[in-house]
Amino acid sequence: MTQDGINAEQVRHLGKLARLELTSEEVEHxxxxxxxxxxxxxxxxAVATQEIPPTSHPIPMENVYRDDLALPGLELADFVPGxxxxxxxxxxxxxxLGEPS
Amino acid sequence: xxxxxxxYDAVIAEFDxxxxxxxxxxxxxNSKMFCACSAQFGGDPNTHVCPVCLGMPGSMPVVNxxxxxxxxxxxxxxxxxxxxxxxxARKNYFYPDMPKNYQISQYDEPLCTDGFLDVTVATQDxxxxxxxxxxxxxxxxxxxxxxxxxxxxxxxGATHSLVDYNRAxxxxxxxxxxxxxxxxELAPEVAKAYVAELRDxxxxxxxxxxxxxxxxxxCDVNVSLSRPGEEWGTRTETKNVNSLRSVERSVRTEMLRxxxxxxxxxxxxxxxxHFNEETGDxxxxxxxxxxxDYRYFPEPDLVxxxxxxxxxQELRGTLPEVPSVRRARLRSEWGITEFDMQSLVNAGALExxxxxxxxxxxxxxxxxxxxxxxxxxxxxxxxxxxxxxVTPLDIAEIEGLxxxxxxxxxxARSVFEGLLAGEGSVSEVxxxxxLVVVNDDASLIAAINTALSDSPDVAEKIKGGKIAAAxxxxxxVMKATQGQADAAKVRALLFELLGVKx
Numbered sequence: 001m002t003q004d005g006i007n008a009e010q011v012r013h014l015g016k017l018a019r020l021e022l023t024s025e026e027v028e029h030x031x032x033x034x035x036x037x038x039x040x041x042x043x044x045x046a047v048a049t050q051e052i053p054p055t056s057h058p059i060p061m062e063n064v065y066r067d068d069l070a071l072p073g074l075e076l077a078d079f080v081p082g083x084x085x086x087x088x089x090x091x092x093x094x095x096x097l098g099e100p101s
Numbered sequence: 102x103x104x105x106x107x108x109y110d111a112v113i114a115e116f117d118x119x120x121x122x123x124x125x126x127x128x129x130x131n132s133k134m135f136c137a138c139s140a141q142f143g144g145d146p147n148t149h150v151c152p153v154c155l156g157m158p159g160s161m162p163v164v165n166x167x168x169x170x171x172x173x174x175x176x177x178x179x180x181x182x183x184x185x186x187x188x189x190a191r192k193n194y195f196y197p198d199m200p201k202n203y204q205i206s207q208y209d210e211p212l213c214t215d216g217f218l219d220v221t222v223a224t225q226d227x228x229x230x231x232x233x234x235x236x237x238x239x240x241x242x243x244x245x246x247x248x249x250x251x252x253x254x255x256x257x258g259a260t261h262s263l264v265d266y267n268r269a270x271x272x273x274x275x276x277x278x279x280x281x282x283x284x285x286e287l288a289p290e291v292a293k294a295y296v297a298e299l300r301d302x303x304x305x306x307x308x309x310x311x312x313x314x315x316x317x318x319x320c321d322v323n324v325s326l327s328r329p330g331e332e333w334g335t336r337t338e339t340k341n342v343n344s345l346r347s348v349e350r351s352v353r354t355e356m357l358r359x360x361x362x363x364x365x366x367x368x369x370x371x372x373x374x375h376f377n378e379e380t381g382d383x384x385x386x387x388x389x390x391x392x393x394d395y396r397y398f399p400e401p402d403l404v405x406x407x408x409x410x411x412x413x414q415e416l417r418g419t420l421p422e423v424p425s426v427r428r429a430r431l432r433s434e435w436g437i438t439e440f441d442m443q444s445l446v447n448a449g450a451l452e453x454x455x456x457x458x459x460x461x462x463x464x465x466x467x468x469x470x471x472x473x474x475x476x477x478x479x480x481x482x483x484x485x486x487x488x489x490x491v492t493p494l495d496i497a498e499i500e501g502l503x504x505x506x507x508x509x510x511x512x513a514r515s516v517f518e519g520l521l522a523g524e525g526s527v528s529e530v531x532x533x534x535x536l537v538v539v540n541d542d543a544s545l546i547a548a549i550n551t552a553l554s555d556s557p558d559v560a561e562k563i564k565g566g567k568i569a570a571a572x573x574x575x576x577x578v579m580k581a582t583q584g585q586a587d588a589a590k591v592r593a594l595l596f597e598l599l600g601v602k603x
Contacts, residue, residue: 017394019195056188056399062407065166068130071137073151089146090248090263093197 006034109286109353112326112360118288119333120352121323124276124299127243127316128171129309133270134242135162135205135403140272142315146265154270156201161402164189168240168272169212171308173408173416175274176213176238178302178423184212186407189240189400197264198244208397211239212406218302219425220294222287223443229287233295234279245269274308280333288324288356293349296320297446300345301424304452313343314485320348322376324355326363334359335369339383342376350381358383431455435464448476449486453493460497470496474517491520498527511584512536539586542594545578548586549595552577564599571595 008024011031015022022030048054076089085092133140136153152160176183187210191203216235221228246268251260276299284291300311300318311318320343325336337359339351354376359369373386422430428451432442445451450471457467471486479486499516502508508516508531519530530536539545552574553560562570571592578591596602 017193017396057401057404059404061404062186064163064404065169066137066163068132068165068167069137070132070139070141073136073138073149074155076147079150079155079157087250087263090265091147091197091200093262093264095259095261 006031006038108357112356113286115328116326116356116360116363117282117329118284118352118356119325119327119336120281120284120288120292121336122276122278122281122292122295122348123321123323123338124296125243125319125321126175126274126276126299126303126309126311127318128168128272128274129307129317130165130167130171130272132165134165134168134240134272135270136160138270142317144267147267149267150269154200154266156199162205162400164403164406165272169406169408170416171272171306172212172238172240172274173413174306174419175276175303175308176216177413177417178306178420179213179216179218179235179238179276181213181216181235181238183408183413184210184214184406186210186405187212188405189403190397191400192241193396194394196244197262198247199269200245200266204241204244205400205403206241206397207239211237212408213238218295218298220291220298221425222290222294224287228439231281231284231287231291231294233281233291236277236279238274238276241273241275243268243271243273289349289352292322292352293345296348297345298424301446305421305424305427307421313345316343319343322348322351322355324352324359325369326356326359334363335371337369337372337374337383339374339376340386343378347376347378347381351376351383354381355383435468437468445472448472450476453486456493457496460493462493462497462500466500467493467496470499470517474514478517478521489521490523491517495520495527502527502531506540506587507538508536509538509584509587512538535585537585539582540590545582545586545591545594546598548578548581549574549591549598551581553598560599563595563601566601568601 008027008031011027011034012022015027015030080086083091128140130140132138133149133154136151138151138154139149141149153162173183187207189205190208190210192206192208193203195202213235214237216238218233218235219230220233221230223229245264245266248263248265249259250263251258278295281288281291281295296318300313303309303311303318309317313319319341322339322342323336324339325334327334337355339355342348342351355374362369374383375386376383421427428442428446431451432439437445442451445454445468450468453471454464454467457471458464475486475489475491479489482489499508499513503510503513515534515536516527516530519525519534520527524530524533539548555577556573559570559573563574574595575588575591578595579586579588
C-alpha cells in the first residue's frame with residue numbers, strides 16, 4: 001500500500017479537496033507525516049485477520065433508533081449571532097462558482 | 102416534427118441507447134432523518150433546524166426508525182434483498198448546501214440491493230413490458246436550499262448565495278437502476294414509464310407524496326450510445342429532471358446530441374448536464390468529481406443497521422397491492438378499456454377517482470367529473486388535477502346533493518366554478534350562489550303557466566300532439582328559475598297540466 005510512498009502530487013490533491021492552500025514546504029512536511037501514518041496502518045493491517053471485522057464504532061451496538069416525532073428546534077435568535085453572515089433569514093455564503101477549480 | 106422524427110429514426114438505426122436512472126425520493130416522515138426537526142415541505146427559512154442539521158460541533162445524529170422502515174418497505178416492493186447488516190457512510194465535500202461539509206449517505210453497504218420493477222410501454226403492437234433491474238436502494242439526507250443572489254437567480258454571475266437549511270436532513274432515498282438495455286427507439290418512453298411506475302408504487306406505499314414539482318421526487322438521467330457490437334459508450338448524467346415529460350424529453354435530446362457528436366468523430370465526455378425545461382435542451386455542467394474524491398468512510402457517529410428477519414417479515418405484511426395489479430382490478434371493476442385506464446393514469450386522475458369512489462361516489466360519476474369539467478380547467482390553467490382546489494370529498498358532497506335532488510348537474514357545474522374560484526366549501530358556495538333546486542310544485546306550476554300564457558301558440562301545438570314543442574316551454578321555465586329547476590320534472594308537470602300523454 002505504501003511501497004510507493006505518498007507523493008507530493010497526492011498531498012496537493014488532498015489539500016485541494018480540504019480547501020487548504022499549501023506551500024511547497026508544507027507539502028513536503030505533510031507528505032512525510034502522512035507517510036508515517038500510512039506505515040502505522042500497514043503494521044496494523046499485518047496483524048488484522050479475516051476473523052476480526054474492521055471496527056467503525058468503538059461500542060458494539062446495532063439498531064439504535066428514535067421515534068418519528070417532530071419537535072421544535074432552534075429559534076433564529078439562537079444561532080444567527082454565531083453565523084458569519086445572515087441575510088433575509090438565510091445564511092449568506094460567498095459565491096460558489098468562479099472560485100478556482 | 103417530421104424532420105425531428107426522421108432524425109431520431111436515423112439515430113436509432115445507427116446506435117443502441119443505454120439508459121440508467123437515479124431517482125431521489127424524499128420520505129414523508131414527520132421528522133428528519135437524523136434529528137427531530139420537522140420534515141414538512143417549506144416553512145419560513147431556517148425554522149426547521151437544530152444543532153444536528155446545522156452541523157454544530159458536538160451534536161450527534163440518531164436514526165429515524167420510520168425512515169428505515171419506509172426504506173425496507175420500498176426495497177421489498179421493488180423485489181430487492183434487504184441487507185442483514187449495513188452502515189451509513191460520510192460523503193465528504195465542501196459545498197454550502199450541507200453545513201457539516203459532509204453528507205451522511207450509504208456507500209458500499211446499501212440497505213436494499215438487486216431488485217426489479219416491471220414497466221409497461223404502449224407501442225404500435227400493443228403494450229410491451231420491460232423489466233427494469235434495480236441496482237440498489239440507499240438512504241441519505243437531503244441538502245439545504247440555495248438561493249443565488251445577483252446574476253438573476255442563476256449560479257453563474259451570482260455575487261453570493263443564501264442558504265435555507267429546512268430541507269437539510271430530510272430523509273432522502275435514492276433508487277438506482279442497473280443499465281437498461283435493449284430498449285431501442287422506446288428508450289425515452291421506458292425512462293418515463295419507469296419513473297411513473299416508481300412514483301405510483303411510492304404513493305401506494307404511502308412513504309412519500311412524490312410530487313415532482315415540489316422536488317419530493319427528482320431524477321438524474323444517464324444516457325449513452327454505442328454502435329451495435331461496440332463497447333458501451335461514455336455516459337452523461339442529466340441532473341434534476343423534474344417532470345415525467347422532461348424525463349422522456351431529456352433522454353431523446355441527449356440521444357440526438359450524442360449521436361451528432363459521435364458522427365462528427367468527437368468523444369463524449371463523462372459529465373453532469375443540466376436540463377432546460379423551456380427548450381428541452383441539455384447544457385454542460387460541472388465535470389463529475391471522481392468517486393474517490395468524496396473520501397467515503399463509515400459514519401462513526403451512527404451504529405450499524407441490522408434489521409431482523411422478524412422485522413422484515415412484519416414490514417412485508419404491510420405492502421400494498423402492486424399498482425399494475427391494482428390497475429387491472431379497477432379496470433375490470435369499472436368496465437373500461439386498457440386505453441381508457443392508461444389515459445386516466447397519464448392525466449393523474451386515477452388516485453382522485455378512486456378516492457372519490459371511496460368517499461361514496463359512483464365510478465361513472467367520479468370519472469365524469471374528473472376527466473370532464475375538472476380536466477378542462479386543469480388544462481386551461483396548465484396545472485395538475487390534484488392541484489385544483491376541488492377534493493374527492495367535495496365530489497362526494499356534490500354527488501350526494503344531486504342524488505337527493507337538491508342540485509342539478511348544471512348547478513353542480515356552478516358549485517365547481519365556485520370551489521375553483523376559492524369561494525369556500527361546497528355548502529358555502531351552494532348558499533352564497535343561491536343554488537337551490539326549485540322543487541315545490543306550486544312555484545313550478547306558476548312558472549309553467551306564465552310560460553304558456555306568454556306563448557299561446559306553442560301551448561296549442563303541444564295540445565295538438567306536437568310533443569317536441571314542449572322543449573321551448575321547459576326552456577323558458579328553466580330560464581325563469583335561473584336553471585334551478587329539475588328539467589325532467591318541469592316536463593312531466595307541463596304534460597300533466599295540458600292533459601297530454603308523452
